[in-house]
Amino acid sequence: MTAFDLIRPYFRENQRRIATGLLFLLGVDAFQLFIPRIVKHAVDALSAGTATPLLLARDGGIIVGFAVLIGVFRFGWRHSLIGTSRRVERAIRNDLFSHLLTLDARYFDTTRTGDLMSHATSDINNIRMATGMGIVAVTDAVVLGGAAIGFMAWIHPGLALMALTPMPFIVLSARVFGRRMHARHKAVQEGLAAITEHVREAVDGIRVVKVFGRGKQVDDRLGDLSGDYVRRNLRLVRVTGSLMPLMIFLSGIGTAIVVGAGGRLVITGAISPGDFVAFISYLGLLTWPMMALGWMTNLVQRGKASLDRLAVIFDERPKVAEPRRPITLPDPAGELDMEKVSFSFNGSRQVLQEISLAVEGGKSVGIVGPPGSGKTALLSLLVRLYDPTNGTIRMDGVPLTDIRTAEVRRLIRFMPQEPWLFSGTIAENICGLAQDADPGKLDRAVTAACLADTIKGFAQGLDTIVGEKGVMLSGGQKQRVALARTLYDPAPILVLDDPISQVDTRTAHHIIEAIFADPARTLVIASHRFTAIGPCDEILVMEEGRIRARGSHDQLLETDDYYRETWRLQSLAMEIEEADHA
Numbered sequence: 001m002t003a004f005d006l007i008r009p010y011f012r013e014n015q016r017r018i019a020t021g022l023l024f025l026l027g028v029d030a031f032q033l034f035i036p037r038i039v040k041h042a043v044d045a046l047s048a049g050t051a052t053p054l055l056l057a058r059d060g061g062i063i064v065g066f067a068v069l070i071g072v073f074r075f076g077w078r079h080s081l082i083g084t085s086r087r088v089e090r091a092i093r094n095d096l097f098s099h100l101l102t103l104d105a106r107y108f109d110t111t112r113t114g115d116l117m118s119h120a121t122s123d124i125n126n127i128r129m130a131t132g133m134g135i136v137a138v139t140d141a142v143v144l145g146g147a148a149i150g151f152m153a154w155i156h157p158g159l160a161l162m163a164l165t166p167m168p169f170i171v172l173s174a175r176v177f178g179r180r181m182h183a184r185h186k187a188v189q190e191g192l193a194a195i196t197e198h199v200r201e202a203v204d205g206i207r208v209v210k211v212f213g214r215g216k217q218v219d220d221r222l223g224d225l226s227g228d229y230v231r232r233n234l235r236l237v238r239v240t241g242s243l244m245p246l247m248i249f250l251s252g253i254g255t256a257i258v259v260g261a262g263g264r265l266v267i268t269g270a271i272s273p274g275d276f277v278a279f280i281s282y283l284g285l286l287t288w289p290m291m292a293l294g295w296m297t298n299l300v301q302r303g304k305a306s307l308d309r310l311a312v313i314f315d316e317r318p319k320v321a322e323p324r325r326p327i328t329l330p331d332p333a334g335e336l337d338m339e340k341v342s343f344s345f346n347g348s349r350q351v352l353q354e355i356s357l358a359v360e361g362g363k364s365v366g367i368v369g370p371p372g373s374g375k376t377a378l379l380s381l382l383v384r385l386y387d388p389t390n391g392t393i394r395m396d397g398v399p400l401t402d403i404r405t406a407e408v409r410r411l412i413r414f415m416p417q418e419p420w421l422f423s424g425t426i427a428e429n430i431c432g433l434a435q436d437a438d439p440g441k442l443d444r445a446v447t448a449a450c451l452a453d454t455i456k457g458f459a460q461g462l463d464t465i466v467g468e469k470g471v472m473l474s475g476g477q478k479q480r481v482a483l484a485r486t487l488y489d490p491a492p493i494l495v496l497d498d499p500i501s502q503v504d505t506r507t508a509h510h511i512i513e514a515i516f517a518d519p520a521r522t523l524v525i526a527s528h529r530f531t532a533i534g535p536c537d538e539i540l541v542m543e544e545g546r547i548r549a550r551g552s553h554d555q556l557l558e559t560d561d562y563y564r565e566t567w568r569l570q571s572l573a574m575e576i577e578e579a580d581h582a
């Protein structure tokens, strides 16, 4: 997608407003072009000795009338064109956000949040400036500039030709400087994105920064990034700062030529004093479009650089694609199977290798294994956060890739390992917007997640604000809110990633009992806790992306060393914990 392809639909949507704005702008330009004609009339009458107070008052009155009209029309174009640029800004921002929501986990694994923030703010701002004031500058350069040159040529073509000699230099320098501005502006944007990302990360990890005394390190890094940002800006300023003085100098040469050569033409009687004054006025009117040419190059170059960057994002397509002919499962039994599934996050290292698995509806599978063995990766494939590199995953015999992703995630409820909470209330975190809450479902989810007593302890109950990322809750409370969110909408398959890692043994038992209570629900649970995986019909022991052993709890105690040893150590720890409670 080119920058032009990206912006065209937004212009088309606003074409009426743009046309209205342009009409107002043309009106302003026309009135401005007429004022020198009136001045000429007055000056000629004065030098011919035919001026009367009435004639001068009439000319003055006309100028005042034009000034009023210029004011009204200027309001008109600002309202239409700047309004359009604001509408375009809003539409692009909404579309960008909607598009980002369609992209998959892989894109966000490799994209810095700071970059996305910079796209959503300064890039869109640049496009707004280019579409609003950019249109005005282009129109003025073409219409006001063209007409002013026409009037000058009408007064005296030879003088016009001389006055315009600096023109090619102006256009040339605008082009050369424009190219440099483009490259340097891009560098400035990248510098800003790096600062945004660093600040975001430091604030996000402020507790780690404090506890590990990394404050100075983080501060120094910001200092370096800010210094680099200033340097990048200064490099840009050297170009933008030289452009305007150069423009003014070149247009000043034009005025000097008119004063010298035009003055001589007045002396010889080739043009009238009124023409001379009008000529200077037209040259003055030309200065703005000339400068606008330089300014416009800046604005348009910036807008184009920003559009190019956004076009790259809009071209991004999710690797987890929607099926062309989606299959629906009206009454799913909750069967799951994996056939020789392999997976790599980045195309190089295989984190899952040839995993095969069949789970009947209503049965349960536990997954255990050392950290990094691939448990989370496997669960992520079940809800299509990623698609396998090789092999097929099916639900009720239908490949997941043939079912809409929204449908997959409705039928297979997933609780991620990280209990990520939004900054609203507990109720909003569990069931989305508060007004959509179903009290019965909410109550059942809260009870199953063993959260009822905790909520009773809060003065605001379910309406307790949890703070950014749930900062006002303990780790175990956050985890249970996240679990309640997963249990809120009943689904035939439940996939839980380490659901009881942050709760005590007793609470863990209650939660596991509630999770296993529904005999029709298929369960897939990854956990380091035997409380969670022990009751499962089948348990997989994972190691380096492969299944090293499988079977029931009793079978694995007999056959697998890792399983037996881990279970022994954990049982010991639980005995000590229970003795402490007693």
Ligand SMILES: Nc1ncnc2c1ncn2[C@@H]1O[C@H](COP(=O)(O)OP(=O)(O)OP(=O)(O)O)[C@@H](O)[C@H]1O
Pocket: 109, 345, 346, 351, 369, 370, 371, 372, 373, 374, 375, 376, 377, 378, 417
């Ligand atoms: N987004 C990612 N991009 C690249 N590699 C990743 C990504 N997430 C995890 N990995 C790698 O994939 C492998 C499997 O990770 P995974 O999170 O599935 O392990 P796990 O068994 O769930 O570990 P834990 O018990 O610590 O939760 C690890 O080696 C990890 O480094």
